Amino acid sequence: MAEASRTTEARRDAVFGRWVVFSPARSRRPNDLKSHNPTNPSPGPGEPRPSCPFCAGRESECAPQIFRVPPDGSLPWRIRVIENLYPALRRDLEPPPAAAPDAEAEEEPGERAVPGFGFHDVVIETPSHDVRLWDLPAEGVRDVLLAYAARVRQLAEHPAVKYVQVFKNHGASAGASMAHSHSQMLGTPFVPPSVTSRLNCMKEVFDRSGNCSLCDFRSKDILISETPNFSAIVPFAASYPFEIWIIPRQHLSYFHEIDQDKALDLGSLLKTMLQKLSKQLNDPPFNFMIHSAPFGLSSSCLPYAHWFLQIVPQLSVIGGFELGSGCYINPVFPEDAAKILRELGCS
Amino acid sequence: MAEASRTTEARRDAVFGRWVVFSPARSRRPNDLKSHNPTNPSPGPGEPRPSCPFCAGRESECAPQIFRVPPDGSLPWRIRVIENLYPALRRDLEPPPAAAPDAEAEEEPGERAVPGFGFHDVVIETPSHDVRLWDLPAEGVRDVLLAYAARVRQLAEHPAVKYVQVFKNHGASAGASMAHSHSQMLGTPFVPPSVTSRLNCMKEVFDRSGNCSLCDFRSKDILISETPNFSAIVPFAASYPFEIWIIPRQHLSYFHEIDQDKALDLGSLLKTMLQKLSKQLNDPPFNFMIHSAPFGLSSSCLPYAHWFLQIVPQLSVIGGFELGSGCYINPVFPEDAAKILRELGCS
Numbered sequence: 242m243a244e245a246s247r248t249t250e251a252r253r254d255a256v257f258g259r260w261v262v263f264s265p266a267r268s269r270r271p272n273d274l275k276s277h278n279p280t281n282p283s284p285g286p287g288e289p290r291p292s293c294p295f296c297a298g299r300e301s302e303c304a305p306q307i308f309r310v311p312p313d314g315s316l317p318w319r320i321r322v323i324e325n326l327y328p329a330l331r332r333d334l335e336p337p338p339a340a341a342p343d344a345e346a347e348e349e350p351g352e353r354a355v356p357g358f359g360f361h362d363v364v365i366e367t368p369s370h371d372v373r374l375w376d377l378p379a380e381g382v383r384d385v386l387l388a389y390a391a392r393v394r395q396l397a398e399h400p401a402v403k404y405v406q407v408f409k410n411h412g413a414s415a416g417a418s419m420a421h422s423h424s425q426m427l428g429t430p431f432v433p434p435s436v437t438s439r440l441n442c443m444k445e446v447f448d449r450s451g452n453c454s455l456c457d458f459r460s461k462d463i464l465i466s467e468t469p470n471f472s473a474i475v476p477f478a479a480s481y482p483f484e485i486w487i488i489p490r491q492h493l494s495y496f497h498e499i500d501q502d503k504a505l506d507l508g509s510l511l512k513t514m515l516q517k518l519s520k521q522l523n524d525p526p527f528n529f530m531i532h533s534a535p536f537g538l539s540s541s542c543l544p545y546a547h548w549f550l551q552i553v554p555q556l557s558v559i560g561g562f563e564l565g566s567g568c569y570i571n572p573v574f575p576e577d578a579a580k581i582l583r584e585l586g587c588s
Numbered sequence: 589m590a591e592a593s594r595t596t597e598a599r600r601d602a603v604f605g606r607w608v609v610f611s612p613a614r615s616r617r618p619n620d621l622k623s624h625n626p627t628n629p630s631p632g633p634g635e636p637r638p639s640c641p642f643c644a645g646r647e648s649e650c651a652p653q654i655f656r657v658p659p660d661g662s663l664p665w666r667i668r669v670i671e672n673l674y675p676a677l678r679r680d681l682e683p684p685p686a687a688a689p690d691a692e693a694e695e696e697p698g699e700r701a702v703p704g705f706g707f708h709d710v711v712i713e714t715p716s717h718d719v720r721l722w723d724l725p726a727e728g729v730r731d732v733l734l735a736y737a738a739r740v741r742q743l744a745e746h747p748a749v750k751y752v753q754v755f756k757n758h759g760a761s762a763g764a765s766m767a768h769s770h771s772q773m774l775g776t777p778f779v780p781p782s783v784t785s786r787l788n789c790m791k792e793v794f795d796r797s798g799n800c801s802l803c804d805f806r807s808k809d810i811l812i813s814e815t816p817n818f819s820a821i822v823p824f825a826a827s828y829p830f831e832i833w834i835i836p837r838q839h840l841s842y843f844h845e846i847d848q849d850k851a852l853d854l855g856s857l858l859k860t861m862l863q864k865l866s867k868q869l870n871d872p873p874f875n876f877m878i879h880s881a882p883f884g885l886s887s888s889c890l891p892y893a894h895w896f897l898q899i900v901p902q903l904s905v906i907g908g909f910e911l912g913s914g915c916y917i918n919p920v921f922p923e924d925a926a927k928i929l930r931e932l933g934c935s
């Protein structure tokens with residue numbers, strides 16, 4: 242395990258109110274994608290890569306496993322949830338004392354530092370190096386989503402974990418250092434800044450209109466596709482070209498409470514959306530993020546907390562305007578992107 | 589001038605409260621950096637690039653000039669402030685009706701769309717293609733800063749402009765499409781989301797402690813360098829490795845009120861910091877942003893609004909965790925980065 246000379250720490254500043262994780266050990270993680278050398282002979286499809294620890298048969302090169310799918314060890318695994326070998330937050334540090342419910346609101350603002358306690362896990366979505374998430378059948382994508390949910394439920398039991406950010410990086414320009422299909426989650430001892438500001442914004446809308454921001458969307462122009470339980474849209478003010486949100490049609494606050502049926506429905510829609518992006522944008526790098534609610538939200542907040550999944554293709558680099566202002570410049574109107582994605586056929 | 593099939597529009601969403609500028613014309617702008625072909629013979633240093641509209645002698649290929657330094661047209665120019673030829677916001681659209689002072693606070697939250705009115709300008713920092721900002725003498729950097737300030741003062745006169753974001757992109761991975769040294773500014777008809785949340789955070793600290801977040805910093809550990817008027821620090825919770833903030837030591841809310849002396853002081857410190865980053869990190873791509881206050885801030889807000897300049901070297905790609913949570917993972921502790929930068933000698 243990588244050891245840091247300073248202890249991992251999380252700090253909040255007094256200007257942006259942003260939490261930052263300081264993790265020197267992270268810089269030692271391998272970079273599978275940057276070291277790809279096209280002049281090296283590649284193994285054939287389906288064969289494990291000699292250097293990839295996420296491939297079947299190389300489990301011993303990984304950090305400890307948390308669980309696998311199927312659980313029965315006599316069968317080959319299809320999904321593995323493991324510890325991240327170069328964790329940004331560390332499960333072996335002292336957790337901050339469990340705060341009283343709703344203590345967040347009472348908390349002193351300004352600079353703060355806490356030990357870098359937390360959980361950083363990796364979900365290996367397939368044993369095969371060359372299979373992408375959307376190559377799996379809908380049932381396979383469902384099982385990945387159910388693995389996320391099961392792990393989030395475990396982390397929710399820990400009194401010091403306030404939020405779990407589930408996310409996927411695909412492609413080097415989306416930040417991925419490993420090519421083998423995987424996603425990650427981080428259980429944090431604080432509510433991250435974007436979660437706080439998202440809930441504040443949704444609360445403001447709710448307080449004035451009585452409606453949840455995400456139940457309320459009406460326009461057919463930005464709709465890509467609908468299933469019994471989910472809508473896929475290009476959001477009204479998409480920050481990125483071809484950004485997609487998949488939103489439960491029913492008002493639900495927590496992703497991790499998803500059941501088998503809804504997970505299959507979501508798996509099938511997510512697969513279709515990733516296929517469409519891959520086809521339309523020529524296998525672009527992308528990220529997806531699940532936006533859920535912090536654990537133990539008071540019941541008065543539930544009416545405006547509505548979870549969703551955001552997919553962001555990374556087509557251009559952001560610049561100083563976006564970094565400084567938090568405002569994005571998007572060359573593609575949501576209605577145009579939605580029309581293109583709606584009309585695109587996928588096998 | 590590039591024409592869009594849809595009219596440029598700015599929209600705010602009801603979930604993140606984020607403003608996004610939709611600007612189809614932006615996708616047509618040239619990309620000097622991506623088209624650089626190392627096998628093409630380069631002109632010698634000091635010679636204009638055949639294809640660069642920012643070089644001396646090619647002024648006619650640029651969008652209209654706003655002003656130049658020196659103003660006397662019989663002398664060669666050293667700095668030009670011009671319109672952006674592919675503007676994200678357009679000065680020729682109908683501005684939104686001027687709102688009453690403090691109307692922002694009263695405004696209905698949730699989804700909103702306004703015409704994409706605004707100002708998008710470029711500051712050409714030197715007539716020579718190969719001169720970088722930190723190659724200029726301190727007086728040259730001062731003049732660039734004074735040109736920013738002069739243009740911001742002009743834009744502040746417009747009743748519909750609420751904020752001006754001044755920023756610089758250097759290098760392709762920091763978003764720059766043009767290699768010739770330049771910066772930009774965007775005058776927006778709304779207060780951008782990061783400005784709102786920064787001021788809210790500073791207000792919270794002020795309300796509890798009676799101190800301005802940026803007047804209050806004490807630690808010598810994060811200090812890189814100090815001049816009579818400015819401190820350069822690595823912020824306590826830096827989001828990026830080797831991030832630097834240059835902060836006026838006196839409590840000042842607006843960058844654009846800077847005078848000649850302070851601008852020379854800032855110019856010299858900015859030059860040193862950019863030299864240090866270039867030396868330490870081998871000419872990294874970077875952005876810098878000036879964080880000032882929205883125009884017409886009520887006098888009760890001034891005690892906690894303190895302007896500063898943020899420099900962000902772009903050393904790694906951000907991933908889904910940062911996009912989803914707004915929380916960054918930084919492998920370098922601020923005290924360590926500050927020590928390295930403090931001790932680094934610069935010619």
Ligand SMILES: Nc1ncnc2c1ncn2[C@@H]1O[C@H](COP(=O)(O)OP(=O)(O)O[C@H]2O[C@H](CO)[C@@H](O)[C@H](O)[C@H]2O)[C@@H](O)[C@H]1O
Pocket residue numbers: 270271294302303304323324325326327328363409410415416417418419420425904905906907908909910917
């Ligand atoms: N043998 C092994 N066993 C267990 N785990 C192993 C392992 N070998 C490698 N890992 C881990 O696998 C993960 C692979 O993750 P990704 O490719 O999605 O991006 P990474 O986390 O590197 O960084 C991207 O995502 C993060 C979070 O968004 C950003 O901070 C960063 O800038 C961006 O590049 C790494 O976190 C790595 O530590």
Ligand SMILES: Nc1ncnc2c1ncn2[C@@H]1O[C@H](COP(=O)(O)OP(=O)(O)O[C@H]2O[C@H](CO)[C@@H](O)[C@H](O)[C@H]2O)[C@@H](O)[C@H]1O
Pocket residue numbers: 557558559560561562563570617618641649650651670671672673674675710756757762763764765766767772
């Ligand atoms: N002849 C001419 N006359 C006048 N102006 C001309 C011109 N030729 C080109 N320009 C303008 O010059 C500017 C150069 O700007 P930069 O290189 O700093 O980055 P750019 O704005 O392209 O995008 C980066 O910064 C923006 C804002 O942060 C991000 O949205 C984007 O993703 C990122 O790549 C462009 O905006 C371009 O429109």
